[in-house]
Amino acid sequence: MTLVWLILIPFIGGLLCWQAERFGDQAPRWIALGTMLLELAMVLGLWVGSDFSLPAEGAANAWTLEWQADWIPRFGIQVHLAIDGLSLLMIALTGLLGAMAVICSWKEIVQRVGFFHLNLLWILGGVVGVFLAIDLFLFFLFWEMMLVPMYFLIALWGHSGSRGSSRIGAATKFFIYTQASGLLMLIAILGLVFAHHGATGEYTFAYADLLDTPLSETTAWWLMLGFFVAFAVKLPVVPLHGWLPDAHAQAPTAGSVDLAGILLKTAAYGMLRFALPLFPEASQAFAPVAMTLGLIGIFYGAILACGQQDLKRLIAYTSISHMGFVLIGIYAGTELALQGVVALMVAHAFSAAGLFILSGQLYERLHTRDMRQMGGLWGRIRGLPGFALVFVAASLGLPGTANFVGEFMVMFGSFGVAPWIVVIASAGLILAAVYSLFIMQRVYYGPPREETPLAGLDRRETVLLFGIVALVVFFGIYPQPLLDTSAGAMQIVQQSVQQAGAMMGGAQ
Amino acid sequence: MSHATMMALLAISPLILVCLTVIVVMLSIAWQRNHTLSAILTAVGLNVALLALLFGWSLGTVDVTSVLVVDDLSRFGGVLVLMSTLACVTLAHHYLEGYEGPRDEFYLLLLSAAAGGMVLVSARHMTTLFFGIELLSMPLFGMLAYTFRDRGALESGIKYMVLSAAATAFLLFGMALLYAVTGTLDFAELGEALSAYGSDPWLLAGAGMLLVGLAFKLSIVPFHLWTPDVYQGGPGPATTFLATASKVAVFLVLLRLFQSTLAFHENWWHDLLGFIAVVTMLVGNLLALTQNDLKRLLGYSSIAHFGYLLVALVVNQGLAVETVGIYLVTYVLTTLGAFGVVTLVSSPYVATGGTADASPLHHYRGLFWRRPYLTAVMTVSMLSLAGIPFTAGFIGKFYIIAVGVEAHRWWLVGSVVLGSAIGLYYYLRVMVTLFLHEPGMQRRDATHDWAERAGGMVVLGVATLVILLGLYPTPMINWVNWVAG
Numbered sequence: 003m004t005l006v007w008l009i010l011i012p013f014i015g016g017l018l019c020w021q022a023e024r025f026g027d028q029a030p031r032w033i034a035l036g037t038m039l040l041e042l043a044m045v046l047g048l049w050v051g052s053d054f055s056l057p058a059e060g061a062a063n064a065w066t067l068e069w070q071a072d073w074i075p076r077f078g079i080q081v082h083l084a085i086d087g088l089s090l091l092m093i094a095l096t097g098l099l100g101a102m103a104v105i106c107s108w109k110e111i112v113q114r115v116g117f118f119h120l121n122l123l124w125i126l127g128g129v130v131g132v133f134l135a136i137d138l139f140l141f142f143l144f145w146e147m148m149l150v151p152m153y154f155l156i157a158l159w160g161h162s163g164s165r166g167s168s169r170i171g172a173a174t175k176f177f178i179y180t181q182a183s184g185l186l187m188l189i190a191i192l193g194l195v196f197a198h199h200g201a202t203g204e205y206t207f208a209y210a211d212l213l214d215t216p217l218s219e220t221t222a223w224w225l226m227l228g229f230f231v232a233f234a235v236k237l238p239v240v241p242l243h244g245w246l247p248d249a250h251a252q253a254p255t256a257g258s259v260d261l262a263g264i265l266l267k268t269a270a271y272g273m274l275r276f277a278l279p280l281f282p283e284a285s286q287a288f289a290p291v292a293m294t295l296g297l298i299g300i301f302y303g304a305i306l307a308c309g310q311q312d313l314k315r316l317i318a319y320t321s322i323s324h325m326g327f328v329l330i331g332i333y334a335g336t337e338l339a340l341q342g343v344v345a346l347m348v349a350h351a352f353s354a355a356g357l358f359i360l361s362g363q364l365y366e367r368l369h370t371r372d373m374r375q376m377g378g379l380w381g382r383i384r385g386l387p388g389f390a391l392v393f394v395a396a397s398l399g400l401p402g403t404a405n406f407v408g409e410f411m412v413m414f415g416s417f418g419v420a421p422w423i424v425v426i427a428s429a430g431l432i433l434a435a436v437y438s439l440f441i442m443q444r445v446y447y448g449p450p451r452e453e454t455p456l457a458g459l460d461r462r463e464t465v466l467l468f469g470i471v472a473l474v475v476f477f478g479i480y481p482q483p484l485l486d487t488s489a490g491a492m493q494i495v496q497q498s499v500q501q502a503g504a505m506m507g508g509a510q
Numbered sequence: 511m512s513h514a515t516m517m518a519l520l521a522i523s524p525l526i527l528v529c530l531t532v533i534v535v536m537l538s539i540a541w542q543r544n545h546t547l548s549a550i551l552t553a554v555g556l557n558v559a560l561l562a563l564l565f566g567w568s569l570g571t572v573d574v575t576s577v578l579v580v581d582d583l584s585r586f587g588g589v590l591v592l593m594s595t596l597a598c599v600t601l602a603h604h605y606l607e608g609y610e611g612p613r614d615e616f617y618l619l620l621l622s623a624a625a626g627g628m629v630l631v632s633a634r635h636m637t638t639l640f641f642g643i644e645l646l647s648m649p650l651f652g653m654l655a656y657t658f659r660d661r662g663a664l665e666s667g668i669k670y671m672v673l674s675a676a677a678t679a680f681l682l683f684g685m686a687l688l689y690a691v692t693g694t695l696d697f698a699e700l701g702e703a704l705s706a707y708g709s710d711p712w713l714l715a716g717a718g719m720l721l722v723g724l725a726f727k728l729s730i731v732p733f734h735l736w737t738p739d740v741y742q743g744g745p746g747p748a749t750t751f752l753a754t755a756s757k758v759a760v761f762l763v764l765l766r767l768f769q770s771t772l773a774f775h776e777n778w779w780h781d782l783l784g785f786i787a788v789v790t791m792l793v794g795n796l797l798a799l800t801q802n803d804l805k806r807l808l809g810y811s812s813i814a815h816f817g818y819l820l821v822a823l824v825v826n827q828g829l830a831v832e833t834v835g836i837y838l839v840t841y842v843l844t845t846l847g848a849f850g851v852v853t854l855v856s857s858p859y860v861a862t863g864g865t866a867d868a869s870p871l872h873h874y875r876g877l878f879w880r881r882p883y884l885t886a887v888m889t890v891s892m893l894s895l896a897g898i899p900f901t902a903g904f905i906g907k908f909y910i911i912a913v914g915v916e917a918h919r920w921w922l923v924g925s926v927v928l929g930s931a932i933g934l935y936y937y938l939r940v941m942v943t944l945f946l947h948e949p950g951m952q953r954r955d956a957t958h959d960w961a962e963r964a965g966g967m968v969v970l971g972v973a974t975l976v977i978l979l980g981l982y983p984t985p986m987i988n989w990v991n992w993v994a995g
């Protein structure tokens with residue numbers, strides 16, 4: 003039942019926030035914060051109390067906890083939830099970033115506070131559902147469901163963008179991109195289910211059963227593409243990234259934090275959990291294409307980031323660049339690279355969240371995100387620029403930060419599989435340094451536009467930023483807890499990739 | 511009375527009860543005009559008929575004369591028709607309170623149309639098909655033009671009448687050709703004759719005309735031109751009936767035709783129908799994109815939805831019948847929710863020169879901040895129409911895609927996805943309009959006590975059902991599966 007509660011708590015908390023609005027604006031904020039802290043405490047309790055060591059020999063999956071109930075017997079659909087090291091890390095991240103999102107919108111959101119937190123918490127509930135569901139129908143449901151509150155978050159509380167792009171336009175673009183690609187995944191899921199039905203005569207959406215569905219090579223290829231496109235839109239992979247810069251630029255700070263910190267990770271999670279294990283051979287065959295796309299993403303994101311004037315757009319493009327590394331690591335498929343992907347996902351969640359929170363705080367003080375209006379802020383705001391320096395350093399992957407650990411492991415692990423890709427990707431790190439320095443240079447250094455000091459960080463902001471910095475540095479110096487937790491789950495993925503590789507090698 | 515006659519009477523009793531209600535309401539009006547009394551009598555009659563329908567559930571297939579058959583499918587259709595009619599009655603009572611002309615006759619028309627729908631879902635002979643369609647459509651002319659001092663309503667009624675007449679002409683001509691070639695009008699016998707005569711050109715022409723006639727009623731492209739105008743102009747309750755009960759009944763008779771006539775099983779028929787389905791969903795969705803009028807938009811969206819439904823008819827194997835059932839249930843519930851809110855916001859009726867209902871989209875701006883629960887209903891309906899998970903609409907869309915994937919009709923599945931993606935744009939636009947707050951806009955509002963009115967309760971109930979069936983669709987699936995099985 004713990005797993006069910008993990009999903010239900012944000013949903014119930016959201017409803018409470020909505021109703022609590024009648025007791026004033028503070029009530030929903032505290033309830034939302036309490037809900038997310040409760041969620042976080044539950045996950046951490048699970049983390050401490052469970053064993054995530056390697057699965058027993060021959061076991062297909064090592065779930066630490068499992069819960070299932072019949073739902074739609076007509077198609078063998080169950081409410082089937084399970085948690086392992088990977089999903090636990092992701093849910094812990096969700097809880098943590100959720101709490102941060104609540105804290106950072108404490109002063110930013112002043113209108114319809116209750117309804118805002120309803121949407122915020124429902125997004126998080128949907129994300130937790132995505133990380134827990136291992137029935138493909140249920141997974142798809144949560145995958146699509148979390149778009150609706152995100153849509154409202156951007157459309158109702160977003161900022162109207164520069165150059166006439168409206169927040170509603172951005173929200174609609176985000177929704178249509180992800181929903182339409184989601185339907186492609188639904189087709190792929192159904193194709194898989196009917197293939198399984200054809201082979202065994204029974205309908206099932208259960209992950210464990212569908213894992214060993216006999217598929218012809220072409221079918222597997224097409225179905226794998228269906229999954230890949232859905233995840234690629236969300237990650238995002240470059241030709242399908244059109245929604246991301248707009249959505250980020252227009253979203254309120256909490257929305258950006260959630261979007262960059264967690265929603266993008268659901269895509270990587272989906273690839274690790276579903277796309278690779280369900281279609282190992284097809285994925286193996288597809289790996290060169292995927293890695294090339296990742297490579298393109300690294301450079302495309304970084305180069306476009308350098309040319310942005312809008313601070314949030316810039317950070318959004320750096321996300322595309324970082325997710326390129328994640329994609330390369332996932333399709334390299336070695337254990338080291340996969341572990342690196344997990345570390346990089348966690349690290350990017352922190353650094354991107356930190357940068358978005360900072361740009362939100364700048365916006366509260368300057369009422370602009372345009373970097374041409376900034377400059378020379380180092381002397382004008384007490385405290386904030388220092389934090390910015392840390393997050394920028396983390397974002398460019400400076401040793402000592404968690405991002406370095408992740409990127410290094412991804413590169414190191416992929417080198418044996420695709421040396422040339424890694425060599426070229428390393429050049430992308432230089433671009434990362436360039437755009438990171440651009441941020442510092444344009445925003446904080448240079449001649450100040452005015453001399454008047456701006457409000458410094460208050461206690462809420464300081465504690466929040468210190469917390470993130472501490473996590474970035476802690477996991478930069480001692481990433482072992484992360485790696486231990488996800489080791490079992492990653493090993494299973496790696497084994498399925500390895501077997502596929504062996505089979506393909508044998509066939510040739 | 512023989513046993514068989516008793517069985518037949520029992521099976522057909524819901525239809526008889528609806529007809530009796532027409533007479534009772536008519537007599538009551540003749541005796542004394544009382545709006546509320548008429549509405550209550552109507553509702554009671556429909557409820558009794560519904561009970562009779564449920565009571566006769568265990569009878570199985572009963573042949574009531576050689577032209578009517580009462581089986582699970584017709585009971586299923588009957589339930590949908592009666593439920594939507596009931597919803598329309600509750601909505602109409604609130605709506606017509608502000609109408610100065612005679613109000614009671616609306617219920618007579620509504621009941622007659624419902625009886626037509628009941629006949630149609632039980633039809634297994636061309637005569638009953640024709641009779642049912644006419645009984646369904648003729649009262650609708652009156653209902654659509656009921657508030658005839660409004661230009662919109664009058665235009666809508668006349669437009670529907672003229673185009674219905676054209677459709678009827680097609681229908682009759684088609685039947686005549688079929689009869690000329692085969693010498694029978696019975697569905698099953700027609701099916702056998704069709705497979706015997708093969709591709710006789712007159713036969714094909716007849717079947718084609720028949721389909722054109724039905725396609726008019728279902729507003730399938732290219733016979734959809736009347737839909738937006740009629741939806742926009744007609745008074746709320748009448749449009750609601752047109753969008754739900756009338757379409758369900760016609761679609762079910764189409765399904766029955768497909769099941770019994772083998773000629774439609776030839777390949778090129780499927781390709782043609784598949785093409786029409788694709789065009790229908792794309793045209794419906796594309797034309798809805800730029801609409802600034804909620805009722806027009808819903809009209810175009812209904813065109814698109816019948817495009818999706820056609821997919822099941824094209825496939826016509828495996829899950830197809832079940833899909834039709836599920837989709838109709840979810841469509842009816844969702845549409846009742848959406849039109850219910852439109853009608854409630856337009857209630858009570860206010861006399862104007864143009865269109866009386868609150869149909870321009872900007873009337874709904876910021877509705878959430880004034881009527882949060884009513885907006886929740888509308889939001890749920892829009893999400894369900896768009897097929898977002900945890901609403902009933904998603905289960906319908908799931909079935910449509912499943913039936914396409916099962917039959918490997920990739921073009922159809924692809925168009926469903928494309929259509930849904932386009933559709934999202936305008937459903938989202940409606941949704942976000944409800945939440946935007948911009949003072950100073952011209953707007954209309956539901957009355958303060960809307961939630962305590964029968965219509966309000968029905969609409970809330972429908973929305974709850976949409977959510978519940980989205981969360982736990984098993985009862986609905988079992989029911990439809992049983993009907994289809």
